[in-house]
Amino acid sequence: MLPENFHNHPSPLNNSPVHSWGTGSPLDSSPNDANPLSLNSFHLPDRSPSPFSLSNQELPNTTPLIRPGLVDNLANDFGLNEQQCSTLHAYVQFGSVEGGIGKAEMLAKLYAMTVNFDLYNHPKIIEDENNVETLRRMLRDLDVRLQTTFAVMASQTKTIRAVVTDLIYNPMRTCYHELAADVFESLRKNAQQYHFHNVFRVTGYEKTLETTIVKQCSSVRNNFRQHLQDGMAASADEFTHKLNKKYLRLGGPKYSLEQLLNKNIILRNYIHENPSSIWAKEEEGDESDTDESLAVVEDGRKKKKRKLKTHGGGKVPKGCDFWGLIDQWFKEQLDEKELGKKMSDPRWKQKIEGFRRLDEAGFKNLASPSNTTTPAQSPALRTGTSPPTNTIHPTNRLLSGQPVGNGAQLGQGMQALAYIR
Numbered sequence: 001m002l003p004e005n006f007h008n009h010p011s012p013l014n015n016s017p018v019h020s021w022g023t024g025s026p027l028d029s030s031p032n033d034a035n036p037l038s039l040n041s042f043h044l045p046d047r048s049p050s051p052f053s054l055s056n057q058e059l060p061n062t063t064p065l066i067r068p069g070l071v072d073n074l075a076n077d078f079g080l081n082e083q084q085c086s087t088l089h090a091y092v093q094f095g096s097v098e099g100g101i102g103k104a105e106m107l108a109k110l111y112a113m114t115v116n117f118d119l120y121n122h123p124k125i126i127e128d129e130n131n132v133e134t135l136r137r138m139l140r141d142l143d144v145r146l147q148t149t150f151a152v153m154a155s156q157t158k159t160i161r162a163v164v165t166d167l168i169y170n171p172m173r174t175c176y177h178e179l180a181a182d183v184f185e186s187l188r189k190n191a192q193q194y195h196f197h198n199v200f201r202v203t204g205y206e207k208t209l210e211t212t213i214v215k216q217c218s219s220v221r222n223n224f225r226q227h228l229q230d231g232m233a234a235s236a237d238e239f240t241h242k243l244n245k246k247y248l249r250l251g252g253p254k255y256s257l258e259q260l261l262n263k264n265i266i267l268r269n270y271i272h273e274n275p276s277s278i279w280a281k282e283e284e285g286d287e288s289d290t291d292e293s294l295a296v297v298e299d300g301r302k303k304k305k306r307k308l309k310t311h312g313g314g315k316v317p318k319g320c321d322f323w324g325l326i327d328q329w330f331k332e333q334l335d336e337k338e339l340g341k342k343m344s345d346p347r348w349k350q351k352i353e354g355f356r357r358l359d360e361a362g363f364k365n366l367a368s369p370s371n372t373t374t375p376a377q378s379p380a381l382r383t384g385t386s387p388p389t390n391t392i393h394p395t396n397r398l399l400s401g402q403p404v405g406n407g408a409q410l411g412q413g414m415q416a417l418a419y420i421r
Helices: 068-077 082-095 103-121 125-149 154-168 179-189 203-230 236-247 257-273 275-279 322-335 346-363 414-419
Strands: 294-296 302-304
Touching (some): 068 082, 068 103, 125 203, 154 179, 154 203, 179 203, 203 236, 203 275, 203 322, 236 346, 257 275, 257 322, 257 346, 275 322
Antiparallel strands (some): 294 302
């Protein structure tokens, strides 16, 4: 029989810290229920690669074999973070339980842990530094090698020639032997547009570019000289029209057609007054701005350049070729105060108008270019000597002053036959 006051005494289960499950399943409990088997009581472990740390409450209450100050100093020397330093302390604390491991072994393992943390913070720092320095040396060596083997691409050479053609046909140009410097400066200012950004600011590349520019300038000048020579039999208008088709390109600079005509008239008049000058061809690649005393041959040796010769078949001295003489003529004309420093000045316009009248009167009735002289007969190839007395003239009728064509008399300008091929 139960005591009468049995129900008045609290049950021992009521004092238990474990809560009653009730009649339902643990899965029926609400999220706020303090059921220890609730789904909310399960947590996945943190799988972060970062070093773990333990709170002081979880560490065993033992005296560490190694003083905490030594551990802190070791962590500071290697620049470990706070979490990694706490891990070192936890390792020492665990290693000191119940006598622990040997002190020497603990120090060795503690140092190994510290090194591992340092490698974790700075992966392969030594090898990376060595690799970077090696790469830098390779790049420096490659840069030197590229400077000696660099070559201008075919597309870049075409661009250079286009710029040379634009500048040489500028009607305001009065100095043709400075063409290379002007082309170089134009390419430098428009390096991105012309795709030369990989060339400039590298000394070796610029030197190679300069050599290519010089060759292209010489080639274009000689072609221009030949076009002037071949077009002397045509009228100034027809001659200028043909040159415009050759030297003006789509997308190129826009020049005044009147100024182009006036410039061509000036050049034609100079050839008319100095017929022997048109034969003075410059050497390809010969540029006054790039005069060097030594030339490198293929086997790497150096040899002296050949001295310039003045007799027939040799090189024309610098400044004595056609464009050198043209430059000198423009310099003399521009230095005259009465003409002015610009070809657009009124005095220059009057002078050009006089050239135009002479051009129209002297060149429109020339005979066919088939009546030609040969380079061997040209006095320009005998620099420093007078023309030979037995020169074969194109026709005796012109020299005798007989009527030409539709009755025009031999006038000033008929001597142009001496330079027509």
